[in-house]
Amino acid sequence: MKFEGKVIKYGDNVDTDVIIPARYLNTSDEKELAKHCMEDIDKDFAGKVAPGDIMLGGKNFGCGSSREHAPIAIKASGISCVIAESFARIFYRNAINIGLPILECPEIKKAEDGDILSVDLDSGSIRNITKHEEYFSAPFPPFMQGIMQKNGLIGYIKSGLEAKNE
C-alpha cells in the first residue's frame, strides 16, 4: 500500500479527548465525528484537511481514552495515514483494527507542516518529497499486515471463520 499526501503536523501527547471531544460521543456516525475532529486544538482542521493528507504527531500520539471514535474521526476526515514518533497503545491497535494505516517513526520530527510525503507501507519507507529526505519505519509484523490487508480486524475474523467453515 502506498500513499502520497500533505503533512498536517501536531505535537507530543495528542490525546483522544482533543482528537474527538466526549461531547460528540453521543453518536458513532463517522461523518458527524469527522466534522469535530481536532477542533479543541485546531479549530480549522475540518476545513483545511484534504483527502489523502497525512497526519503527523510527536510522542505518545493518541493517549488517553480508548474511544475508537478517535481513529474513526481521523479516517473519516480523509487522512490517509498517521505517522508519529510513538503511539499510545490503545490508539495504535484501534487504528490497525479499523484499517487506518499508522506508522511509528522517530525521525518523522524532521518533517514539517505542509511537506509532501510519499509513504510505502510494505517497506516502511517514508519519502519527504519537499525536503528530499527519506525516513524509515519498521514494517508491520506479518500478523498485523494480515489485518490491514483485510481492511481491519472484522474482515480478518470473517475470513478466518469462512476458512474454518470450508
Place this chain on the structure above:
Amino acid sequence: MGMTMTQKILASHAGLPSVVSGQLIEAKTDMVLGNDITAPVAIREFLKIGISDVFDKAKIALVPDHFTPNKDIKSAEQAKVMREFAREKGIINYFEVGEMGIEHALLPEKGLVVPGELVIGADSHTCTYGALGAFSTGVGSTDMAGAMATGTVWLKVPEAMRFQLTGTLRPWVSGKDVILYIIGKIGVDGALYRSMEFVGEGVASLSMDDRFTIANMAIEAGAKNGIFPVDDKTRAYVKEHGGRSFVEFTADDDAEYAETIEIDLSEIEPTVAFPHLPENTKTVREAGDVPIDQVVIGSCTNGRIGDLRAAAKVLEGKKVKVRTIIIPATQKIYLDAMAEGLIKIFIDAGAAVSTPTCGPCLGGHMGILAAGERCVATTNRNFVGRMGHPESEVYLASPAVAAASAVAGKIAQP
C-alpha cells in the same frame, strides 16, 4: 528465563508454556466489557461478522454508565442499542440504571473479576482490575466485537517495569497521591506498552481501594496494565464479594524487568496534577494560590467507599465554598455511604450527591465547566477540554485534597 506476573497470566490464557516480551499471542478472555459509548460501535462491528451468538453470555459485561441516566436524545439512542443487544443475545451481566455503577467499581464488587483472569474492556480504565492480580487492559470497540464473537484477543506480550514499594503512607495520603507521584516521576509515556508491576513490602499496607486507584491510572503512564500480587487483602476482598475460585500467579524469581523503580511510600505528600497532563504534578504544599470554581469527587478512579469516607472526614461540620458534586461509584457504595451517615455529611456541607455516573469526568454531564472555570477533581485526566470548555482547567487530586479544596475555595491541604 523467568516470566513476570503479567507474562504468566498471558501464557496461561494463550495455552503456551511460556511467552517472551514482544511476542504476539492470541489469548482467551475471561470477561469482555463495554459501556454505552463504546459498546454501540462494537455491536455494529459484531453484526458485520455475521454470526448469531456471542461466545459466552456470562463472560460479557455491558454497563451503561457514561452518559446515563441518558443525558440527551442521542445518548438515549445509544443506550437503547446496547440494551436491546443485551436482551436479544441474552447477556447475563447487563446492569440497568438503578442497579448499575461505574463499570470498574461495579465488576469487582459483583465478583465478576477474580485474580489470575484475563479481562479486556472497551474502556481505557479497564486496567483497574490489576489491583486484584488479574491481567486487564483497555482496548477499542472493534477488539471488543472480535472478543464477543471469538472469546479471544490478540495481544503483544509487554515487558515490565517493577515498582518496589517500601514504607507506609502518611496520614491524608492515599493511592491517588501514589499514582500521581509515580506519573509525575516517569511521565505520561513513562510506561508505554509496558506493564507496571507493583511489588514489595509496602504493598501490604495499601487498602484494596488504594490499589484499585493505582492500577486504574496505569494507563495514564501509557501502560498496558498495572498489577498487584495477590495477598490476604485480595483474598478477603474476593471472598466478601462472592467471587469464583481462582488461580494465583506470582512472578518468577528470575523474571526480567526493563526497569526497577523504588518508591518509599512514606515520602509521598498530597499531590495535585496541574493542567493539561497527569504528569504535571506538584505537592499541594507547592501548589500556590489556585482559586477554583468546582470540585468533583467520584469516578472509576476515586468513587469507592474509602474515597467517600476520606472526603467525609474533611467535610464533616464544614461548609463548601464552591459547587461540589459527589458521586458514589455504585449503588452499593451509595447505600453504604448512607448507612454510615456520609451522605448527610455531604449534603449538610452543601454538596450535591448524584446517582452513579461517569458524567463529569469526561465532560459528558453532571458538572460541565464553562470557559475559564477551574475544577479540582478526583478523576483521572486533565486534558484540554476534558471536563467541558476547551478553556476550562482540571486539577487531579485525592478525595481528601478535593474535599479540603472545596472548603477553602482553592487548592488546599486536608
